[in-house]
Amino acid sequence: MLHGAPVTTFDLDIVPLRVPENAERLMALLTAHEVHIIEPMKRKLLPRSTDFLRHGQLNLSTDLGPLDVLCQLHDGRGYEELIDHTVAVEDGDLRVRILDLPTLIEVKASTGRAKDRLTVPILLALQEELAKQQA
Numbered sequence: 001m002l003h004g005a006p007v008t009t010f011d012l013d014i015v016p017l018r019v020p021e022n023a024e025r026l027m028a029l030l031t032a033h034e035v036h037i038i039e040p041m042k043r044k045l046l047p048r049s050t051d052f053l054r055h056g057q058l059n060l061s062t063d064l065g066p067l068d069v070l071c072q073l074h075d076g077r078g079y080e081e082l083i084d085h086t087v088a089v090e091d092g093d094l095r096v097r098i099l100d101l102p103t104l105i106e107v108k109a110s111t112g113r114a115k116d117r118l119t120v121p122i123l124l125a126l127q128e129e130l131a132k133q134q135a
Contacts (some may be wrong), residue, residue, distance in 0.1 A: 002089050003101050005126045007119055011066035016052055017079040018071060023052040026069075033062040074111055101127050 001008055016026055027049035036044040038059040051058055051069075058069040072078040085103035089096055099107065105123045108116040 002098050003104070003123070003126060004130075005119075005122050007122055011068055013068045013070055015070045015073065015079050015082055018053050020049075020053065023049040026052055030060065030062060030067075033064050035060050035062050035067075037061075038066070073107060075107075101130070 016022055027047070030047070035047060037047055038061050039045060047058055047060065047069075052071060054071050056071055058071070060067045060069060073082070082099065082103070083097070085100050086097040087100050089098055098104075101123065105120060105127065108123065109120050
C-alpha cells in the first residue's frame with residue numbers, strides 16, 4: 001500500500017535488526033502496547049526480548065493491531081541483508097524504511113503463499129506503471 005498498490009493487509013510485518021539492544025527497545029515499545037503472542041489456545045502469552053534474536057517469526061497482537069516480527073524471511077535474509085533494498089517513507093515526524101518494490105515483488109513471489117501469489121500481478125502492474133511515468 002505504501003508503494004501505491006491498491007491492496008491492503010491486516011497486519012504489519014517488520015524485520016528488526018537482531019542485536020540485544022534493539023530487541024530490548026522493541027520489547028519496551030511493544031510492552032507499552034499490550035503485546036501478546038497470537039497462538040491457537042487464545043492464551044495471552046508474552047514475548048521475551050530474546051525471541052526477537054531468533055530466526056523465526058512471531059505473530060503478535062497489540063492495541064495498535066496485529067504485528068508480525070520476522071526475525072528473518074523465509075529465504076534466510078534478515079535486516080542486514082535487506083537494508084540495502086529499502087526506501088524511506090516519511091509522514092510528518094514518522095520515518096520508516098520499507099522494502100523497495102522489486103524486492104517486495106521478489107519476496108512475495110517466492111513465499112509460495114496463495115495470498116502473496118495473488119498480490120504479485122498487482123505489484124508488477126504498479127512497477128510497470130511507475131516505470132512508464134519515469135520514462
